[in-house]
Amino acid sequence: MDVSNNMKYATFFRFFRDVILTVIVVFSFTTLILLLAGAPPLAAYYQIFKGSLGSWLKLGQVISVWIPLTLCSCGLLYTFRINLWNIGVEGQVMMGAVFTTFVLRFGMNGHMPLLYLCAAFAAGVAGGAVWALFAGYLKTRGGIHEIFAGLGLNFVAQAIILWLIFGPWKRPGIASMSGTEPLPRDLWLPYVSYMRLSVVGLTLAVIAIVVTALMLRYTKIGLYLKAIGSNLNAAHMFDLNPRTYMLIAMVFAGGCAGLAGSIQVTGVYHRLIPAISSNYGYLALLVVMLSNYNVWISPAVAFFFACLNVGSIQLPMVLQLDSSLSGVIQGALVLAALAMHAWRMRTQKTEGIALS
Amino acid sequence: MSEFNVTILLASVVAGAVPILLATLGETITEKAGIINLSLDGSILLSAMTAFVVAYETKSIITGFACAALVGALVAAVVAVFSIYLNQSQVAVGFVLTLMTRDLAYFLGNPYSRLQGPSALQHPIPLLSDIPFLGKVFFNHTLPVYLSLLLIGLCWWYLYRTPQGLNLRAVGENPRACFARGISPATIQMVYTLCGGAFVGLAGAAYSLCTKPGWGRPQGAEGAGWIALALVIFGGWHPVRAAIGAYLFAFLQVIGIYFQNWFPSIPAQVFQVAPFPLMIFTLLIINFVQKKSATDSMVGKGWIQSILGTLSGAPPTALGKPYKT
Numbered sequence: 311m312d313v314s315n316n317m318k319y320a321t322f323f324r325f326f327r328d329v330i331l332t333v334i335v336v337f338s339f340t341t342l343i344l345l346l347a348g349a350p351p352l353a354a355y356y357q358i359f360k361g362s363l364g365s366w367l368k369l370g371q372v373i374s375v376w377i378p379l380t381l382c383s384c385g386l387l388y389t390f391r392i393n394l395w396n397i398g399v400e401g402q403v404m405m406g407a408v409f410t411t412f413v414l415r416f417g418m419n420g421h422m423p424l425l426y427l428c429a430a431f432a433a434g435v436a437g438g439a440v441w442a443l444f445a446g447y448l449k450t451r452g453g454i455h456e457i458f459a460g461l462g463l464n465f466v467a468q469a470i471i472l473w474l475i476f477g478p479w480k481r482p483g484i485a486s487m488s489g490t491e492p493l494p495r496d497l498w499l500p501y502v503s504y505m506r507l508s509v510v511g512l513t514l515a516v517i518a519i520v521v522t523a524l525m526l527r528y529t530k531i532g533l534y535l536k537a538i539g540s541n542l543n544a545a546h547m548f549d550l551n552p553r554t555y556m557l558i559a560m561v562f563a564g565g566c567a568g569l570a571g572s573i574q575v576t577g578v579y580h581r582l583i584p585a586i587s588s589n590y591g592y593l594a595l596l597v598v599m600l601s602n603y604n605v606w607i608s609p610a611v612a613f614f615f616a617c618l619n620v621g622s623i624q625l626p627m628v629l630q631l632d633s634s635l636s637g638v639i640q641g642a643l644v645l646a647a648l649a650m651h652a653w654r655m656r657t658q659k660t661e662g663i664a665l666s
Numbered sequence: 667m668s669e670f671n672v673t674i675l676l677a678s679v680v681a682g683a684v685p686i687l688l689a690t691l692g693e694t695i696t697e698k699a700g701i702i703n704l705s706l707d708g709s710i711l712l713s714a715m716t717a718f719v720v721a722y723e724t725k726s727i728i729t730g731f732a733c734a735a736l737v738g739a740l741v742a743a744v745v746a747v748f749s750i751y752l753n754q755s756q757v758a759v760g761f762v763l764t765l766m767t768r769d770l771a772y773f774l775g776n777p778y779s780r781l782q783g784p785s786a787l788q789h790p791i792p793l794l795s796d797i798p799f800l801g802k803v804f805f806n807h808t809l810p811v812y813l814s815l816l817l818i819g820l821c822w823w824y825l826y827r828t829p830q831g832l833n834l835r836a837v838g839e840n841p842r843a844c845f846a847r848g849i850s851p852a853t854i855q856m857v858y859t860l861c862g863g864a865f866v867g868l869a870g871a872a873y874s875l876c877t878k879p880g881w882g883r884p885q886g887a888e889g890a891g892w893i894a895l896a897l898v899i900f901g902g903w904h905p906v907r908a909a910i911g912a913y914l915f916a917f918l919q920v921i922g923i924y925f926q927n928w929f930p931s932i933p934a935q936v937f938q939v940a941p942f943p944l945m946i947f948t949l950l951i952i953n954f955v956q957k958k959s960a961t962d963s964m965v966g967k968g969w970i971q972s973i974l975g976t977l978s979g980a981p982p983t984a985l986g987k988p989y990k991t
Contacts, residue, residue, distance in 0.1 A: 343770070343773070343774070346774065347773065347774055347776075347777075395757060395761075397761070448946065448950070452949075452950045452953060453950075453953035453954075453956075453957070454946060454949045454950060454953060457704075457757070458892070458895075458896055458899075458945065458946065458949055459946060461892055461942070462942040462943060462945050462946040463946075465889065465939045465942040466939055466942060466943055468939065469936065469938065469939035472933075473933050473936070476933060477933060592765055593765075595761065596762060596765065599758060599762070630776075631773065631776065632772050632773045632775075632776035632883070634768075634769035634770075634772040634773045635769070635773050636769075637765060637766065637768070637769030637770075637773075638766055638769045638770050638773055640765075640766075641762050641763070641765050641766025641767075641769065641770075642766065644762045645744070645748075645759070645762055645763075645766070648748065648752070648754050648758065648759065648762075649748070649752060649754075651754075652748070652752035652753060652754055653752070655753070656752075
């Protein structure tokens with residue numbers, strides 16, 4: 311007992327030390343970049359902090375970013391389990407948003423808004439799933455690597471949105487980057503007024519985390535995804551068809567992403583805009599990597615990333631810096647974590663040799 | 667613009683293909699050595715930004731190109747170190763770098779956006795540019811264009827006609843055997859990843875100093891890196907075929923501009939994203955051909971088969987698999 315407890319403390323201590331080291335490395339790197347750009351580092355950090363956690367309204371914004379990020383991360387956990395790089399998650403968010411808007415356009419006249427909202431959410435989930443299935447089929451039947459398939463479909467989805475906004479769904483009179491006609495208020499998700507935060511979205515995101523955790527841990531699908539992901543050849547011996555499970559994983563991922571798209575339309579922007587997915591899909595890939603593919607850690611990472619994203623919006627206004635600083639910090643964090651992980655593996659190996 | 671002139675069309679294809687051609691050649695070299703540098707899309711932007719800023723500050727195009735090559739090699743070095751020495755997934759590191767270098771480019775380049783900067787000048791080659799048709803198409807361009815034309819041949823010669831090129835290809839096919847023969851796979855992969863990265867850097871510089879002069883958010887080079895990655899597959903990991911792919915792509919781009927003038931009713935967004943469905947479609951065909959040629963032999967088949975046969979090319983066997991000593 312005593313020994314195992316000591317081991318536990320040792321691992322925990324190590325983990326803690328790794329996190330601290332990673333943060334120090336990234337902090338120094340970012341400071342260097344800021345100095346290179348001729349900006350005051352401390353002021354920039356302060357602005358990011360104030361811009362993300364400085365008020366209830368800001369916190370509400372952070373959580374509205376956290377919701378789609380978490381939903382996408384949950385979806386990506388399925389695909390990463392089976393070793394698929396679902397880079398198309400970005401396009402799946404967009405198609406979810408497009409399908410949602412499509413259904414809601416029928417509900418503009420004000421009858422039975424709740425029914426239309428439910429149908430719109432179902433359509434959003436379906437839209438994301440269909441887009442993911444495209445990529446999945448291109449992978450399993452067409453032999454195209456899912457990175458190319460997904461990426462190509464992302465660009466197509468973006469073009470569809472732009473075409474809709476400037477073409478068939480343009481606002482009467484003016485077609486502009488500001489998006490389609492805003493939805494009537496009864497088609498908005500209800501929200502907490504002082505935080506501008508939709509509770510429905512938050513609830514759905516939390517449900518998605520729990521369901522994903524249960525699915526991956528306790529169901530056959532979760533087990534098979536993991537089995538195929540860790541050993542493709544062995545899967546054949548257990549009579550598992552990798553293609554089927556790849557498609558299943560893609561459908562789950564696309565569904566989660568589509569749901570995120572629905573929430574973006576009904577809960578955040580209340581219309582379809584060109585940047586409806588706001589790069590959250592790509593960002594979610596980083597979230598999942600940084601959380602080491604863990605269901606429970608990724609929401610926390612997603613929250614931190616959301617803080618960075620929302621906080622950095624302040625930078626152009628106050629310090630005349632580009633808001634892409636958040637992306638630099640996020641990328642640096644993942645790279646540093648990967649390096650730390652590799653270093654840990656190496657030292658463990660040498661320790662193992664020393665012990666034996 | 668709407669009038670159609672074959673000479674001008676081909677000349678603009680040769681000029682417009684430069685960045686994508688350089689990036690494709692660089693990535694072909696890198697992948698031949700067994701490393702996938704997925705960060706192309708971002709590192710092109712970062713080097714484009716570097717090239718523009720350096721050329722703007724020093725008033726020297728050459729320095730801009732040199733610094734861009736350095737930045738491209740630096741980004742590639744990160745991929746190489748993580749893959750070769752830290753044993754991490756090349757795809758993961760490459761993807762993170764794609765996003766990070768793009769954001770870094772936007773962040774650091776912000777003060778320089780929308781500035782009027784230097785761009786490469788036309789240097790007609792004295793005697794050759796007087797040849798009636800070919801002179802206008804090939805020999806009335808900027809220096810990077812000539813460099814890109816030279817590099818196609820040089821790459822082919824280096825890969826297939828020199829002992830160093832043999833080593834490079836061998837490492838991509840079977841690093842273990844190379845190790846047994848006394849060649850260090852780690853060193854070779856490191857060197858050629860850096861080399862390929864430098865090419866990608868030059869591609870970025872070719873964007874911001876030649877084809878799409880200037881810097882801004884968006885610059886206009888977004889997405890080019892992914893196209894280059896797909897063109898490497900299209901080229902079957904062969905530099906000359908990859909170059910043909912790059913020219914085909916540039917041709918489609920130029921034709922797209924004409925089409926936009928001819929059919930103004932088609933929204934511009936369609937032309938902007940047209941390369942990507944095309945990329946998927948091409949990859950589909952190539953995969954189909956590869957499957958075909960693997961199942962039945964190509965003897966005694968029609969001309970369609972023989973054309974398709976030239977399209978198929980196998981990736982280096984050890985591509986993307988880190989070699990562990």
